Amino acid sequence: MPGSSDPGFDTLALHAGAAPDPATGARAVPIHLSTSFVFDDSEHAAALFNMERSGHVYSRISNPTNAVLEERVAALEGAAGAIATASGQAALHLAVSTLCGAGSHIVASSALYGGSHNLLHYTLPRFGIETTFVKTGDMEAWRAAIRPATKLLFGETLGNPGLDVLDIPVVAAIAHERGLPLLVDSTFTTPWLMRPLEHGADLVYHSATKFLSGHGTVIGGVLVDGGTFDWESSGRFPELTGAYAGFHGMVFAEESSVGAFLLRARREGLRDFGACMSPHTAWLVLQGIETLPLRMERHVANARKVVEFLVAHPMVESVGYPELPSHPSHALAKRLLPRGSGAVFSFDLKGNRAQGRAFIEALRLFSHLANVGDCRSLVIHPASTTHFRMDAAALEAAGIGEGTIRLSVGLEEPADLLDDLGRALKAAEKARA
């Protein structure tokens, strides 16, 4: 977590990790589109490979532009460091694969992004990694699900699809009692709304595709380590506390008291799985982060206006936004998310699937697509798109109604957003069979 004497968030968003380029004087961060970097001589090459000197060798492992992004996100999260990855999914996979192997077990919130759920539920078991899913707010279930083989507890700051707020302090305490780290997906909140490490999380990741980049232009992820989890005392992580034959017999926890996880993740996971970020992507994410404080403030302000409008509309059955007293996580959101509960939420139309489709098709400003966190407002109707194979019962089990609509509120003039929604709601009303 940033310290009280550190520069403020807005300053870090512009300056952390970057200085004028010493070679050219370039003030903006240069894009180092180079696969590899020249060694001074053979000894310098050997020193870089052996971690006797710090520097860049090959852009799959590290890159100067990516390093600026990594240091900047680390500074904003108050972390020891970070690793940029090809996507948010790659960041999650890097975290899991650094700590888990065949026979490992994860305890995860059931309120997860579909892609994360796919990885944990369908794909990782093929590699011998099992996950037990628990209800986000059921602390006894979190505790009871931990096994001797458990390596990780995992949840989202704002869970999908209902925006269940993860009680990070309590879940982190449960994890730490058992010598386990807590990994948190903070994509919906960004460090501007919440810094999970301050609340006890140990590892954080973002889909930088969303609010961090903010313009719907790139796919990327960032994995962040707070540096305070004691892998050695835990006794559960020989990957970090024993000699690693794949890197000169290095004992990562000895090498760096606070950087063991990141060293292994980079020296093994990034090196071997190769899901690295393009430097051009890193640059675009950096461009986004420079205005993150301004954008997030506006995203939240616009979202609140849209929520207020929808709550009062006769065609709307319910709105699921944690700032509303009716939301199950309302009290938790007030405590953990004082700046706001983000700009992605769902609401239920009074209507059927056909009316949901009519609503979507009548929108003009809201773009119908499968993404969130764009500067433009976005919409999707899960029952007719992402979850169209499900019948009504299956949808209900997933917390999705036939009339559920998910919005990602952008940065447009709020009055225009309300006009757009009002027109579409009228169209939905007319579409009643």
Next chain:
Amino acid sequence: MKFEIDGRAAYAYTGGKPFDPALPAVVLIHGALNDHSVWGLQSRALAHHGHAVLAVDLPGHGRSDGPALDKIEACADWIVELLDASGAQRAALAGHSMGSLIALEAAARLGARATHLAMLGAAFPLKVSPALLDAAERTPRSAIDMVTAFSHSTLAAKPSAPGPGFSLHGSSRALMRRLQDGYANAGHGNLFHHDFLACDRYAGALEAAQRVRCPVQLILGARDAMAPPRSAAPLREALAARVVTLPGGHALMGEAPDAVLNALREFLK
């Protein structure tokens, strides 16, 4: 590598190679509320290029059992005992900040057994401001934040240490918090305040300097706000020390890892 000194576990990182007492030994001594890992890159480089490295965790810091020792002089005695336990006959000593004073005292004790003395981010007297001392005692978290800010001269030291992607501020703060919490959880108390008191009360540098027999080098950060280069003047004079000034702040090994390594290697030739 683990030793036992006075019945307590003592740890020193050997730079990723087994310690060979037949090689020229280098003892690296960290500063207040730090551990061996602040020397990570330098340790590996020296160990892989002809040196036997002991990057110590002082008592109560990191992997060495507590409690911490009360005085700089006691820490120097401990260093001498560690060197004896390692089997090394002679050694170069390098210390950072509080560790530089421990290295000075150890060099004075070792006499001809000390081959070199490198003092990084050094100052004497190493007085801690009353406000910081008070913060370290009453609100150690905020003192850690202050020291993190004062110890770094930039938000963008490149290429960072121990590697790209690390935030020097963040990793430094995390290390101090971890050590502070670990010491408190072990029932020993407030390590930060303890270390700062040891620095603040130390008065023996000029007397110790008279007993140092080896060449001395001061490696100072031009932008050091914790121990500004001018505050090393008494040491420079008393030790007839050569001075190397590097572009960096107090956390020199992280902000200027290559420059520190180059200065050490040149000095140790």
